[in-house]
Amino acid sequence: MSMNQINRIALISVTGDPAAEIGQEEAGGQNVYVRQVGLALTKAGWSVDMFTRRLSPDQSSIVQHAPNCRTIRLTAGPATFISRDEVFGYLPEFVKQLQAFQQKEGFQYSLIHSNYWLSSWVGMELKKHQPLIQVHTYHSLGAVKYSSVSERPAIASTRLATEKACLETVDRVVATSPQEKEHMRSLVSTQGLIDIIPCGTDIERLGATERPAARQQLNIPADAKIVLYVGRFDRRKGIETLVRAIAKSSLRGNSNLQLIIAGGYRLGASDGIECDRIRGIVKELGLEAITSFPGRLTESDLPMYYAAADVCVVPSHYEPFGLVAIEAMACRTPVVASDVGGLKFTVVPEVNGLLVPPQDETAFAKAIDRILSDPTLRDNLGQTARQRVETVLSWDSVASGLSCLYNKLLSQSAFVTEKSSQVAA
Numbered sequence: 509m510s511m512n513q514i515n516r517i518a519l520i521s522v523t524g525d526p527a528a529e530i531g532q533e534e535a536g537g538q539n540v541y542v543r544q545v546g547l548a549l550t551k552a553g554w555s556v557d558m559f560t561r562r563l564s565p566d567q568s569s570i571v572q573h574a575p576n577c578r579t580i581r582l583t584a585g586p587a588t589f590i591s592r593d594e595v596f597g598y599l600p601e602f603v604k605q606l607q608a609f610q611q612k613e614g615f616q617y618s619l620i621h622s623n624y625w626l627s628s629w630v631g632m633e634l635k636k637h638q639p640l641i642q643v644h645t646y647h648s649l650g651a652v653k654y655s656s657v658s659e660r661p662a663i664a665s666t667r668l669a670t671e672k673a674c675l676e677t678v679d680r681v682v683a684t685s686p687q688e689k690e691h692m693r694s695l696v697s698t699q700g701l702i703d704i705i706p707c708g709t710d711i712e713r714l715g716a717t718e719r720p721a722a723r724q725q726l727n728i729p730a731d732a733k734i735v736l737y738v739g740r741f742d743r744r745k746g747i748e749t750l751v752r753a754i755a756k757s758s759l760r761g762n763s764n765l766q767l768i769i770a771g772g773y774r775l776g777a778s779d780g781i782e783c784d785r786i787r788g789i790v791k792e793l794g795l796e797a798i799t800s801f802p803g804r805l806t807e808s809d810l811p812m813y814y815a816a817a818d819v820c821v822v823p824s825h826y827e828p829f830g831l832v833a834i835e836a837m838a839c840r841t842p843v844v845a846s847d848v849g850g851l852k853f854t855v856v857p858e859v860n861g862l863l864v865p866p867q868d869e870t871a872f873a874k875a876i877d878r879i880l881s882d883p884t885l886r887d888n889l890g891q892t893a894r895q896r897v898e899t900v901l902s903w904d905s906v907a908s909g910l911s912c913l914y915n916k917l918l919s920q921s922a923f924v925t926e927k928s929s930q931v932a933a
């Protein structure tokens with residue numbers, strides 16, 4: 509036991525299965541981040557095991573994504589979907605399963621990168637029993653989330669305390685934007701070490717198709733004015749604001765205007781309920797004829813939809829990073845987004861997109877109309893958007909930032925061990 513292979517690391521994502529189908533219920537940006545970071549780190553020479561909680565007895569225990577990159581599903585609590593707010597009580601079992609996995613494999617990870625507060629708890633627990641470097645990405649901060657909701661769930665105080673302990677004690681926290689770092693400092697703690705490494709996107713797959721070809725493939729007329737939303741059905745996403753903005757658009761009487769609201773949903777689940785509510789508003793505002801709901805988009809659908817659109821709208825009330833924005837930008841489609849969170853970092857207003865105050869349907873309508881009525885502005889913003897993504901927001905550049913951080917922390921810890929053993933001698 510305790511044989512350590514220095515380049516073998518674990519990504520922990522208890523609630524965001526990197527091998528899951530993305531784009532519905534709770535599967536969104538975190539799942540994409542973990543899978544893509546895992547794959548890109550593998551290309552950079554790391555051997556990556558990604559741990560998540562099993563959600564059904566039919567799921568395989570191990571999914572091999574690439575020769576040195578796999579998802580490992582541990583059984584912790586019932587093998588069924590449980591909302592994130594209910595998972596905490598099963599974490600001790602998750603830790604035990606992870607320890608048993610290491611025992612079985614005959615080695616221990618030297619470095620883990622945890623994702624979301626539940627996984628940070630797993631990492632901190634594990635660290636009590638083995639020498640370990642822990643890097644953490646929050647994906648969402650309780651302190652920010654709870655400031656915008658009227659009722660806090662029962663788990664709120666545990667989450668806030670865990671997020672604080674994590675920031676103050678783990679080896680390094682990764683903020684995905686300067687805005688997220690600012691929130692950590694002002695709302696969580698002034699202690700602890702934070703590096704900023706953004707999220708990324710697939711710059712080869714996204715951006716390979718031109719607008720006319722994408723429209724042909726999706727049967728969209730060449731002269732249509734397409735406004736696109738992509739994402740989960742969740743109130744925080746502000747889809748209602750977008751629908752109300754379209755109702756106010758000066759192009760509304762124009763028969764070419766089309767609104768596409770893409771994302772998965774299941775009847776009766778929380779996303780199904782939000783989808784029904786949005787459909788109700790669409791109907792009430794008389795927008796049924798110009799609005800479509802294509803459902804969940806797969807990895808191969810996404811580049812087509814983004815490329816076909818004239819503008820992609822991200823109307824979130826709050827967004828820690830917002831992968832959808834950079835996916836659209838990678839496809840040269842400009843973004844109109846809420847002036848919040850990570851969107852303020854990715855979207856540079858008037859340069860590669862437009863930012864407007866969240867929940868301000870009039871401001872969204874104006875910004876959308878500006879782009880729809882001026883193809884030159886659309887193309888210029890889209891071109892600069894693509895450049896920004898290529899230079900700083902590819903998964904490979906993210907993985908290279910993370911690799912540097914991991915190497916630095918690993919070499920520092922080797923130094924500390926060597927030094928302390930010398931002192932002991």
Ligand code: UDP
Nearest residue numbers: 530531536537540739771804805830831832
């Ligand atoms: N997504 C998808 N299919 C859909 C809707 C969304 O694959 O039908 C993906 C989308 O491409 C993006 C992720 O889900 O990669 C959403 O991440 P984002 O950071 O925008 O939001 P989150 O879901 O984390 O709140």
